[in-house]
Amino acid sequence: MTTTAEPTTTPSPEVGKARVRKEDARLITGRTRYTDAITPQGTLHIHVVRSPLAHAKVLGVDKSEAAASPGVIGVYTAADLGVESVGLPCAWPITPDMKAPQRPLLASSTVHFAGEGVAVVVARSAAEARDAADLVDVDYEELEPVLDMEAALAEGATLVHPDLGTNENATWVLDSGEAGTGGRIGDAIAAAEADPDSVVVKRRFRQQRLIPAFMEPRSCVVDPSGEQLTIYAATQVPHILRTMTTVTMGLNESKVRVIAPDVGGGFGGKIGVLPEEMLCVALANKLRRPVKWTETRSESMLAAHHGRDQIQDITITAKRDGTVTGLDVHLLADMGAYLGLVGPGVPILGAFMYNAIYKIPALKFSCTNVFTTKTLTDAYRGAGRPEATFAIERIMDELAVELGRDPMDLRKQNWIPHEEFPFTTVAGLTYDSGNYEQATAQAVEMFDYDGLRREQEERRRNNDPVQLGIGISTFTEMCGIAPSRLLGSLSYGAGGWEAASVRMLATGKVEVTTGASPHGQGHETAFSQIVADQLGVPFEDVEILHGDTQVSPKGLDTYGSRSLVVGGIAVVKAVDKVIAKARKIAAHLLEASEDDLEFADGTFTVRGTDKGKAIQEIAFAAFVAHDYPEDMEPSLDADAVYDPENFSYPHGTHLAAVEIDTETGRVHLRKYVCVDDVGTVINPLIVEGQVHGGLAQGIAQALFEEANYDEQGTLVNGTLVDYTLPSAADLPNFDTAVVSTPATSNPLGVKGVGEAGTIASTPAIVNGVLDALRHLGVRDIEMPTTSQRVWRAIQEAQGRSTQQTPVDTHSPGAGLGSIDPNNPQEEEVQ
Amino acid sequence: MIPAKFDYVKPASVADAVRALREGGDDAKIIAGGQSLLPVLRLRLAAPSLVIDLGGIAELRGIRDDGDRIAIGAMTSYYDILRDDLVKQHVALLGQATETVADNQVRHRGTLGGALAHADPAGDLGAPALALDAEMVIAGESGTRTVPAAEFFVDYFTTAIGEGEILTEIRFPKYTGWGSHYEKFNRTAQAWSMCAVAVAVRVDGGSIAEARVGLTNMGTTPIRATGVEQALVGQQATAEAIRAAADRATEGTAAPSDADAAADYREHLARVLTGRAVLAAAG
CATH class of the missing domain: 3.30.365.10 (Aldehyde oxidase/xanthine dehydrogenase, molybdopterin binding domain)
Structure with missing residues (x-):
């Protein structure tokens, strides 16, 4: 025809x-098909008995009462299941001598964080499993918790894993002098110190611990009834989960099928091979019945991996004319009690991004990963790059203050001009394309930068109780992970x-x-x-x-x-x-x-x-x-x-207008403008959605979120009542726009967009908060910049001392969230 | 999240509810919307053997004009209070505070009686009830009794409601023509109050003739800022006079310290917010 x-x-x-x-x-x-909606005939349900203590010896587990509870099929410890020697995988040994503890499916002799599983109850229904879990009696002998990273590295510190002989997981270094991609940072600092026409600016920033807080709790169903063991899992990584399950549990890869049905959010929080998933595999194989696990929100907050948690010591050197001459980065990164699938590599993903969009002749990055008795950390939206972007964008503002320069002008002076692309950076990456001038020009115009600067000046002059700050973040990121050979050079356990x-x-x-x-x-x-x-x-x-x-x-x-x-x-x-x-x-x-x-x-x-x-x-x-x-x-x-030949390098200019009520410390985000260059746009609606969601999470780090632990190592804000996730009501309408400089490294010209908003926005907000308050003498405020922290910073800057912020976090009164699950009060509740 | 096992009854009358409460004994809990109780049950911070749902008692819902009082059934939802004309006209402060509670879903489920009986010091309805001299009608086996708000709030999560008793109605005097404002301060829009101030004032010829001020989350119960009230009466409604009066906001308070706000910051907030609330109410 x-x-x-x-x-x-x-x-x-x-x-x-x-x-x-x-x-x-x-x-x-x-x-639709979320994992928890899948229940094959005859499914059994598990509930994990978790340690309320951060660090303790397990002296005994009395299962008798739970085992006799209605509907219970069995109660098992690691020994009962014969999985004591099974360790969950870490796919990223960042150094050859990295110290890696065994991460068990269930703790046997010692628990290393509050929330770690000690036993598992299997029952005919989820409710019966939950009821019986309360009846498992675990005898603990409390050990000293390890909570502070610097103290954990000090001589004589209590060790999280005594068999490792140290709380240091690894130290990873990127040195442009060694690598031949740039100068030696030691030389740059020495030269700046000796030169009256140069400055050296040192700052310490803290990346607080965050909880990914995806909407769908983690869940898995393991069905052993077919020729292949079928694992349904709420995961971002079904293929990796398949391979890792076979390696971890000693199964034949061709006998395992993994299905990730519709998955309700992840933000990195569902990159993992979970103890609960492997328990379901072990139990399904043992009992020859389908086995399901779905976590509660409380379990998710407590035991799903957290993100960030770094201390950043940053030194930047520059000529007095504004030319940056070197950047020294020293990080401490809290791994928590164990290593997640890619946990130790998360800070390393940031290593290449500290120089960001700037021409910096010398860079040294050094990161020491530390074990503590807290929930483990791993990827969270941006994974290493938000931390890097925060540090460089904050220190550029600090440098601008030091030099008395407009922070935007200082950035323009140091960024890679459009005509110099492709550009090989001091970190050894080649940025294929970019146009910082274009994105910035558009953002500045949309924002009315000059008009807001004038308003800021006026408010300062009038001593207005509401002060205005302007926050800038001119970011880039590397995404599209990743060229396989490059991952190989970083000792990553797979290709890209x-x-x-x-x-x-x-x-x-x-x-x-x-x-x-x-x-x-x-x-x-x-x-x-x-x-x-x-x-x-x-x-x-x-x-x-x-x-x-x-x-x-x-x-x-x-x-x-x-x-x-x-x-x-x-x-x-x-x-x-x-x-x-x-x-x-x-x-x-x-x-x-x-x-x-x-x-x-x-x-x-x-x-x-x-x-x-x-x-x-x-x-x-x-x-x-x-x-x-x-x-x-x-x-x-x-x-x-x-297999990509290069990363892609989206970039953009984000501008925040921040109003601060100096009487209460309240931070009000009045206006947020961002112009992102994500290359060719396939679907503008999806791009805008990704940017909005990303901004919400990045702004949340700056203003709202922090996982708080008390001195016993207990997570004290483990509910969504007091882990203050913002809602739409807390955020302004975002003014977003895209410009497009197509990537030259792929035929569509596309760059990634999923993490851009998160990576860019956090420093824009904090720079804005500080910009509003610098004339009052405020130099820094830790994230999240809550009203209380802002108020105290103003008081201190004005020479008025206030009481310390640390407070009785177990005090009842402030709503449900402050009802301490470990010390429930007797209450009248209607 | 799965609560511990409990029995559930949904009586159709107050008498049936009181009977169920007596039969349920110490382990019975009343559910009156469930916006606080259900999370507590799901977290297993409470494990009652019997939950008595007041949601089936029609006589406990509704708002009526009762002469010199506005009477609100204990099971009236926040949402119904918000859109009620009697409330707008005579007890505007209650509506203003109600509007700040959590989110729309919660406001459709939660009830005024539930909130007051729960008596969370961070809850938003206690301070207006106290400031406005509401009366609580409480039913028990031997009939009903009326308790003034000033005697109703006893301690953290503790009220004058006795064993076997149920809060059935809240009666507000009319504040027709008064100015009012609820000034709330919280971490996020849907969060509980770190501190909030409920104010109603009657301004006559530019000066404050009467004032009612209640504080949220400045102690174990809602607190009446009588010092501020006294300082306001007879003053011109100027910013300066109001701020001077607001400085007395922390008299008699016992501000809690928690992760959101230590006591000194809360006290500072109470003074600032009181000034703002009075200014807004008088304006």
Whole structure:
């Protein structure tokens, strides 16, 4: 059948269209497949008995009363399950001599953080398991908690893991002098100290501990009833979970299937191989019944990995004319009690970003990871890069103050000018593209920078009780994790490629599988838009399949803003192969040379004629296989694995106008403008959504969130009542815009966007808070910059002493959250 | 989150509820909207054997004009209070405080009686009830009794409601034509009050003729700032006079210290917020 290619109107391209996400209807209504909604026939439920103490010997576990509780199938310790020697994996040994403790499925002799599992109850229902867990009687002997990183490294400190002989996990160094990518920082500092026309500015910043607080609690169901053990998990990393499960539990990889159904958020918090997941595997194999675990919100806050928690000692050197000459970074990073899947590498991901958008001739980064008796830390939105961006953007403001310069002018003086791209940085990365001038110019105009500076001046002059601050963050990040060889050089335990397959169905519809694993980002919509354009088929005809190792057997999942820039390019490469195959068949059917065919809008046309074949026709021809070239298989389907050659480097300029009520300390974010350069935009609506969500989390670090531990090592704000996540009511309308300098490192020109808002916004806010208060003598305020901290900083700067902030965190009164779960009060509650 | 096992009854009358409470004994709890009780149950900070739901008692819902009082059934939701014209006209301060409670979902479920009987010192409804001299109608086996707000709040989470008794109605004197304002300070928009001030004033010819001031979360119970009230009466409603009066806001308080605010900061806030609340109410 030969059709005449009619002159039709060219369909408008899908890429760039602000499509509402096709997955939204089912995700937002909850009428979809979240893990906890999956309950195979005969499922048993587990509840983990967790230690209330941060550090204690386990002297005994009395299971008798729990075992006799209604519905209970069994109560097990690690010894009962024979898993005492099983250790959960850490995939990132950052140094050859890194100290790594065994991270057990359940603590046997010692618990190392409050929330660690000691025993597991299996029952017919989740409620019966929960009831029986209260009846497990664990006898603890309390040990000294290890809470402060500097104290933990001091001589004679209590050791979290005495067998390691130290609380230091590892020290990792990046030194531009050693690496040959720049000068020696020691020389830069010595030169600056000796030079009256130079300055040395040192500051200590604290990255408080944060809780990822994804909406869907973690959950897994392990079903042993098929030939393959099937693990349903609320995870970001089904492929990694499959491989790691087999390694951890000694299973045959071909006997394990992992399905990540719809996953309700992760933010890095669902990158992991969890003790509870492995317990379910052990129990399902032992009991030959499906086993389910779904955590409560309280368990999630307490035991799911946390993020950040670093002390940053930053030294910057510069000429008095503003030229930066060196940057010295020394970090302490709290690992918590154990190493997570990529935990020790998280601060290292930031190492390359301290120089940010600036031309800095000498850089040294050194990070010492420390064990404490707290919940372990691992990836949280941005993972290392928010910390780096905060430090450099804060110290640039400090330098501006020191030099009496406008902070924006100082940045302009030091950033990489547009015409110098591609630019190889002092950290050894090559930034392929960027245009800091363009993003900044647009942001400054949208913000009315000059107008707000004038208002600020006026408020200062009038001694207005409400002072105005302007916060700047001109950030970049590296995303699209990652070139596999580079990961190899960092001793990471896997590559950074991504896989995709395209299947042309007989009816001309298209199934695309991706190894990326969405948990709210909108892969299905964005990837469909890309494929629709590339293949010239309707958006509605493209199905994106993911998250099941049977459906998409190869993949490295979703984190590090990699899905589009790595996974999306893999899709493009697979589509290219489909088109190449289709071209052969089209040429055969049209009796033309391949070279004479043009492919546009889904149709191959013989150049200069009106003869053509639509891709759907060719798909059908391949399916019936009655007539196809002899030198090929009758199939258009194709696979691709794409290993990126470089990271991508989104950047942007974020500006915050912050009002501070100096009488109460209240910080009011009045206006927030950001102009992000994320390269080619596939779907502007998704980009804006990612930016908004990212901003909310970055601003939350600056203003609202902190996981607080008391002196016993107990998390004291482990509910959403007192772990103060902001809501829309706490945030302004964001003024967002995008500019596009396409990446040159991939065929779509895309850069990542998932983490940009989070990485950029935190320093913009804190710089704004301090900018509002500097004239009052305030030099620094720790995050989160709560009203109390701001008020005290003002009092102290004005020479009025106030009582210390530390307070009785167990005092009742301030709402539900302050009811201490460890010391419940007798109350009248209605 | 799964609470411990409990029995549940939903009586249709106050008499049935009182009977259920007597039969349930010490381990019975009343649920009156559940916006505080349910989280506590789910966290297993409480494990009552019986939960008595007042949600089925129609006579406990509604707002009526009762002569010189506005009578509000204990099971009237925040949402119903917010949109009620009688409240707007005669007890505006109650509506203003109610508007600041948590979020829309909570305001549809939570009830005035539930909040007052729960008596969380950080709750927003106690201070207006105290400042406005509300009366609490409490039903028991032997009938009903009326307790003035000043005697109702006893301690943390403790009220004058006795064993086997139920709060059925809250009666507010009318403050028609008064100015009022609820000034709340919290960490996030949906959080509990770190400190809040409830103010109603009657301004006559530019000077303050009468004043009512209640404080939220400045002690184990809502606190009446009588020192401020006294200092305000007879003063011109100027910023200066009001601020001077507001300096007495911490008299008789016992500000708690917690992670959000240590006592000295709370005391400072109480003074600043009292000044602002009075200014707004008088303005």
